[in-house]
Amino acid sequence: KAGVTQTPRYLIKTRGQQVTLSCSPISGHRSVSWYQQTPGQGLQFLFEYFSETQRNKGNFPGRFSGRQFSNSRSEMNVSTLELGDSALYLCASSLGLQEKLFFGSGTQLSVL
Amino acid sequence: GENVGLHLPTLSVQEGDNSIINCAYSNSASDYFIWYKQESGKGPQFIIDIRSNMDKRQGQRVTVLLNKTVKHLSLQIAATQPGDSAVYFCAELAAGGTSYGKLTFGQGTILTVHP
Numbered sequence: 599k600a601g602v603t604q605t606p607r608y609l610i611k612t613r614g615q616q617v618t619l620s621c622s623p624i625s626g627h628r629s630v631s632w633y634q635q636t637p638g639q640g641l642q643f644l645f646e647y648f649s650e651t652q653r654n655k656g657n658f659p660g661r662f663s664g665r666q667f668s669n670s671r672s673e674m675n676v677s678t679l680e681l682g683d684s685a686l687y688l689c690a691s692s693l694g695l696q697e698k699l700f701f702g703s704g705t706q707l708s709v710l
Numbered sequence: 711g712e713n714v715g716l717h718l719p720t721l722s723v724q725e726g727d728n729s730i731i732n733c734a735y736s737n738s739a740s741d742y743f744i745w746y747k748q749e750s751g752k753g754p755q756f757i758i759d760i761r762s763n764m765d766k767r768q769g770q771r772v773t774v775l776l777n778k779t780v781k782h783l784s785l786q787i788a789a790t791q792p793g794d795s796a797v798y799f800c801a802e803l804a805a806g807g808t809s810y811g812k813l814t815f816g817q818g819t820i821l822t823v824h825p
Contacts (some may be wrong), residue, residue: 602753631813640752641799641815654811688753696803699813701753707734 600625602702604689610708616677619705623670623691630672631699632664635686644687647672648695676703676707684709718797729787731819733800738781740802744813745774745785749796757785757798760782787821795823 603622611617623630632644643656647666664674670691676683686706690699723729741762746754751769760767760774760783767774773786783800797818804810 608785633815640817643812643814656812690753695811698759699755700757701746703751703753709771 602689602691602700604702606705607703608706608708610710611679612710613679613681615679616675617707618673618675619678619687619689619707621674621689622663622670622686623672623689624635624700625695626690628670629692629695629697630666630670631690631692632672632674633688633690634658635688635692635704636684641688646695651693653695660708679709681709683707718752718818718820720798720822722822722824723790725790725792725823725825727790729790729794729823731783731785731787731798731821733783733819735781735800735816737800737804737814739806739810740806740814742803743774743783744774744803745772745783746799746801746815747796748799748818754787754799788800790821790823792823792825794813795821797821804824812815 605620629644629648633641635641646654647665650666651696661677686704688704690701692699721750722746744759745757748754758772758774760776765776771788775784799818800816801813803813
């Protein structure tokens with residue numbers, strides 16, 4: 599069974615640009631969560647989607663958004679990038695809500 | 711104040727020793743706990759989980775202990791191997807309150823296993 603797949607693996611952007619990250623969950627998993635990981639703040643919850651609906655949201659500005667498609671694949675978007683958005687963005691999937699998460703390898707975003 | 715950088719606790723052990731990694735959680739409403747292992751360049755990998763109706767759970771070479779009275783979680787790794795070297799995170803999931811549904815991670819512990 600394939601794991602959680604995130605693309606791209608690495609991304610370099612400049613301030614002010616926007617970026618879209620993609621995540622394909624484990625087959626059969628209907629919940630997708632996104633996390634931001636930085637050396638300064640550790641792992642921080644961004645949002646969670648289930649059945650194409652955002653079920654939960656972390657404390658991030660509105661520049662961070664996401665969506666989930668009918669096949670459970672998810673994308674997250676960050677607009678008007680700031681230097682502080684440089685981080686490893688991790689996607690995780692689970693069978694349902696409130697269940698253990700399985701993580702992808704992440705997308706390493708560098709904002710210059 | 712704002713974190714300028716997390717200084718992760720570290721644990722160094724010799725190959726073959728047992729390792730114990732500790733975690734204090736803050737939310738008394740948390741009822742589900744998970745340990746993850748993260749190797750360099752990879753995402754966190756699920757190790758073991760435990761629900762609040764249990765105080766101990768064993769897996770292959772790993773044991774998780776939960777003490778709800780003092781809000782403490784520990785991960786024991788038996789016969790630690792060099793491949794166990796990684797950052798270990800505990801995570802808690804709250805059953806209610808403002809953190810409901812959000813898996814909250816601890817800061818992590820760096821485990822280094824020397825051959």
